[in-house]
Amino acid sequence: MKARASAEDFAEAARRHLDDVHAFLVYLTGDRAVAEDLTAETFTRALERWHRFDPRRGGPRTWLCQLARSTALDHFRSEERRRRRESRYAVAELRERAEPVFGEGLSPALERALAQLSAAEREVIALRIVLELDGEATARVLGISVSACSTRLSRALQKLEKEVSAGVAA
Amino acid sequence: MSPLELVDDRFEQVARELRAGKPTAPAQLRERVESLSPPPARWAPPSLRRLAPAVALSVLAASLGVAAVVGVVHSGSKSGSRVEVFRAARSPAPMTESHGEPVPLPLGQALDEKQRALPHAAGRLQQYDASLTLRVRDTDELSRRTQQAMRVTRTLGGYVASASFDIPGRRGTSALVLRVPIDRVQRALAQFSGYGTLLSQRISVRDLQQRADAQSSRITALRRGIAALERRLEGSLPTNERDRLERLLRIEKRRLVAQQKRLRATVRRAELARVALTLVTPRSKATAAPSRLDRTLDDAGSVLARELQILLYALIVAAPLLVLGGLALVAARTQRSRSDRRLLERS
Numbered sequence: 001m002k003a004r005a006s007a008e009d010f011a012e013a014a015r016r017h018l019d020d021v022h023a024f025l026v027y028l029t030g031d032r033a034v035a036e037d038l039t040a041e042t043f044t045r046a047l048e049r050w051h052r053f054d055p056r057r058g059g060p061r062t063w064l065c066q067l068a069r070s071t072a073l074d075h076f077r078s079e080e081r082r083r084r085r086e087s088r089y090a091v092a093e094l095r096e097r098a099e100p101v102f103g104e105g106l107s108p109a110l111e112r113a114l115a116q117l118s119a120a121e122r123e124v125i126a127l128r129i130v131l132e133l134d135g136e137a138t139a140r141v142l143g144i145s146v147s148a149c150s151t152r153l154s155r156a157l158q159k160l161e162k163e164v165s166a167g168v169a170a
Numbered sequence: 171m172s173p174l175e176l177v178d179d180r181f182e183q184v185a186r187e188l189r190a191g192k193p194t195a196p197a198q199l200r201e202r203v204e205s206l207s208p209p210p211a212r213w214a215p216p217s218l219r220r221l222a223p224a225v226a227l228s229v230l231a232a233s234l235g236v237a238a239v240v241g242v243v244h245s246g247s248k249s250g251s252r253v254e255v256f257r258a259a260r261s262p263a264p265m266t267e268s269h270g271e272p273v274p275l276p277l278g279q280a281l282d283e284k285q286r287a288l289p290h291a292a293g294r295l296q297q298y299d300a301s302l303t304l305r306v307r308d309t310d311e312l313s314r315r316t317q318q319a320m321r322v323t324r325t326l327g328g329y330v331a332s333a334s335f336d337i338p339g340r341r342g343t344s345a346l347v348l349r350v351p352i353d354r355v356q357r358a359l360a361q362f363s364g365y366g367t368l369l370s371q372r373i374s375v376r377d378l379q380q381r382a383d384a385q386s387s388r389i390t391a392l393r394r395g396i397a398a399l400e401r402r403l404e405g406s407l408p409t410n411e412r413d414r415l416e417r418l419l420r421i422e423k424r425r426l427v428a429q430q431k432r433l434r435a436t437v438r439r440a441e442l443a444r445v446a447l448t449l450v451t452p453r454s455k456a457t458a459a460p461s462r463l464d465r466t467l468d469d470a471g472s473v474l475a476r477e478l479q480i481l482l483y484a485l486i487v488a489a490p491l492l493v494l495g496g497l498a499l500v501a502a503r504t505q506r507s508r509s510d511r512r513l514l515e516r517s
Contacts, residue, residue, distance in 0.1 A: 076513050
């Protein structure tokens, strides 16, 4: 009975937080196709580990974002290994991606500015601004303190604004 | 507090635009996620966070269980240390010993005054050792009987070699070591036996006559040898031979003196019997026999204390390894966190 209820809980959590997890991964990876794959991978892992989820230690959205971040880090690590193995051409090809990917209807300047940020900067913006997680939940997802999280957000936003201003001026 | 309230006004417009343009999951992805089915149930090791309290609780329960079982089982057998001490003082059958061979006597026989002590053989040298344990009524009686025993000993021409009088609270004890002329030891033992209830009696008689005879023979031989040497020295002898004989004479005389001392000691030992008289008061009823509950608690407590000792020992031994392991874990996590951060900054 308990296992069935858990499965139902998972289905509900997946339905409610799929957009959030997907958006977070889009910001983190900067690539919609990769984000979709990682989102599916995240929910597969979540389903396998759903019995470990403890609501007392945070909501399902926070837990799913932690899992998504871990999945993305695994992806980045494997990508880095792959890039080391492959030719410089493949790396250059990867960087030549120009299509805006971060949001629906964002201004080109903001898209470009977001592309200029690192994944570390984009993830804190995604969690705090886009997903509107509170400081504590964001800090838990990132594995840092709340004050470090605030500092990181402030710097990311300053850099974003600077990049937006530079893009508009250009 | 809304997260946006933390954002500076300068970023308000950017934040609003970002939220408005939040990417949504495509329908294809939604279908993909909704079609996920639970994986087949398979055994997975429980997480350390859940395992640790369970293991700790199991160990605690096992410890308490062992302590309880030991406590209950041992309490029924009345084999606690206090009881054992009590029985040891009461139960030994009186023993007598003759010529070094201990011979047990039935308690009834020991209480028969006529057979209470082995008489020493008149005309023979014997070492006579007696040990008596008697229970007296109370501490007043203990004190009175102790003084009486000392007085009797002196009256019989003996002396008190040592005396110890102790009333620690539960049970009073008086331990006397008396030296009594051997021809009067029967009278002394007869009197001491009347001081209370006989709890134990041990008498040993060792024949010293043979030893004394041997020592006497040796003395006679030494004297003969000395006389012979002295006769030889009276005549004219070469200087070397005289020196040698004189040296030999001195040695023999020293041997004679030592042998005479030994003989005197043997005779003295045979003159005075050694009597160890122990008087005890009964235990108070409140403390004589602990209840079963007390014994259970005592035993369980001692098992728990032992378990705590073992646990403490294990902790002390394992502590350096645990600390090192913890430090390694923290270092690995920190390193991993830094590595993740760098990876995300590069991406």
